Amino acid sequence: MTTTTVTTTVTATAPAGPVAPAVPLAAEQQRTAELEELIRRQPGRFRVLTGDRPTGRLHLGHYFGTLLNRVRLQELGVETFVVIADYQVITDRDVADRLGEHVENLLLDYLAVGIDPARSTVFTHSAIPALNQLLLPFLSLVSVAELGRNPTVKDEIAHSRQSSVSGLMYTYPVHQAADILFCKANLVPVGQDQLPHVEVTRTIARRFNDRYGTTTPVFPEPDALLSAAPSLLGTDGGKMSKSRANSVALSATADETARLIRGARTDVERHITYDPVGRPEVASLVLLAALCREADPHAIAAEIGDGGAAALKRVVTEAVNERLAPVRARRAAFAQDKGELRRILREGNERAGAVAEVTLQEVRAVMGAVYV
Numbered sequence: 001m002t003t004t005t006v007t008t009t010v011t012a013t014a015p016a017g018p019v020a021p022a023v024p025l026a027a028e029q030q031r032t033a034e035l036e037e038l039i040r041r042q043p044g045r046f047r048v049l050t051g052d053r054p055t056g057r058l059h060l061g062h063y064f065g066t067l068l069n070r071v072r073l074q075e076l077g078v079e080t081f082v083v084i085a086d087y088q089v090i091t092d093r094d095v096a097d098r099l100g101e102h103v104e105n106l107l108l109d110y111l112a113v114g115i116d117p118a119r120s121t122v123f124t125h126s127a128i129p130a131l132n133q134l135l136l137p138f139l140s141l142v143s144v145a146e147l148g149r150n151p152t153v154k155d156e157i158a159h160s161r162q163s164s165v166s167g168l169m170y171t172y173p174v175h176q177a178a179d180i181l182f183c184k185a186n187l188v189p190v191g192q193d194q195l196p197h198v199e200v201t202r203t204i205a206r207r208f209n210d211r212y213g214t215t216t217p218v219f220p221e222p223d224a225l226l227s228a229a230p231s232l233l234g235t236d237g238g239k240m241s242k243s244r245a246n247s248v249a250l251s252a253t254a255d256e257t258a259r260l261i262r263g264a265r266t267d268v269e270r271h272i273t274y275d276p277v278g279r280p281e282v283a284s285l286v287l288l289a290a291l292c293r294e295a296d297p298h299a300i301a302a303e304i305g306d307g308g309a310a311a312l313k314r315v316v317t318e319a320v321n322e323r324l325a326p327v328r329a330r331r332a333a334f335a336q337d338k339g340e341l342r343r344i345l346r347e348g349n350e351r352a353g354a355v356a357e358v359t360l361q362e363v364r365a366v367m368g369a370v371y372v
């Protein structure tokens with residue numbers, strides 16, 4: 001059997017327009033502050049798309065990185081779509097293990113944190129053919145060299161379980177552009193690792209509009225919306241990720257949570273401070289306690305002072321368990337009715353499918369691809 005490996009040595013001419021630049025985090029945070037103001041004044045101007053890969057249970061990084069923002073936007077009346085990105089599971093592994101179970105768990109996590117299926121459309125992208133068809137014209141708008149430069153893709157390749165890198169790994173940011181643009185979303189509440197992908201989507205939207213442009217642009221150029229925790233670290237000091245065995249799941253029991261946090265990496269200095277640059281692991285734990293208690297991280301660090309890593313972990317464990325107790329109770333209640341979960345997904349898929357059909361027809365019309 002042969003395996004296709006895409007390399008970045010293939011040269012291709014990039015379509016017109018600047019290559020997606022690496023936007024500094026500070027600039028994105030500034031943009032987030034401006035967006036928050038606009039959302040507060042006119043929530044009806046925005047449409048949200050976000051989502052997650054069904055590769056495991058959602059964790060604290062998701063909760064503070066994006067889930068709380070999704071729920072807040074939903075409550076403000078912003079129309080929201082949430083994609084369960086099932087095709088993207090096979091970007092970094094050969095088979096999508098226990099996919100049905102992961103999809104169900106993702107849905108339970110969503111419901112537990114407050115995503116309301118009556119107001120937010122939850123769907124799986126494999127169930128929406130018209131969304132996936134957008135991938136074809138979109139792929140023509142980016143060069144192979146651009147795909148190879150994406151820093152998040154490079155990081156995921158480094159952590160991949162595969163011996164060679166598939167074409168799907170290189171092209172999934174373009175697939176994500178289809179996820180975002182099928183419903184013409186202009187706001188994407190995400191963690192820091194997603195910033196390069198949102199930039200790819202912006203580039204594709206701009207290039208599509210330029211290439212096939214009518215007087216009104218077909219696609220918006222969406223903005224990323226960051227939270228106060230754009231990249232929460234896991235127990236090993238790397239980005240908390242559901243497939244890297246370093247996360248604290250929202251659905252973990254109080255005891256599991258205590259055990260996981262006890263095993264978290266810290267450093268040798270006894271006095272606890274909040275210094276994200278100099279002491280990233282300690283700072284991430286301090287931040288976690290602060291986020292759970294809605295307190296200032298410096299105040300949390302001062303409270304622990306010379307208590308050292310053991311006291312820090314005790315404070316974090318208590319704060320996390322207290323914060324998640326109602327989420328865990330709601331999750332258990334929703335888990336009682338599997339038929340209801342299937343109904344939610346069926347309805348979400350129907351709603352998303354109808355939206356995708358309209359967008360695809362518009363795309364084909366501006367491309368001149370309507371013949372009958």
Ligand code: ATP
Binds near residue numbers: 052241
């Ligand atoms: P996987 O290991 O399968 O890639 P993941 O934990 O990275 O899983 P994703 O499904 O890739 O989760 O990401 C879903 C969303 O959650 C994205 O918007 C991503 O930016 C955000 N996110 C993921 N991990 C974190 C984190 N540690 N801190 C903040 N946001 C995060």
Ligand code: MG
Binds near residue numbers: 241
């Ligand atoms: Mg990820």
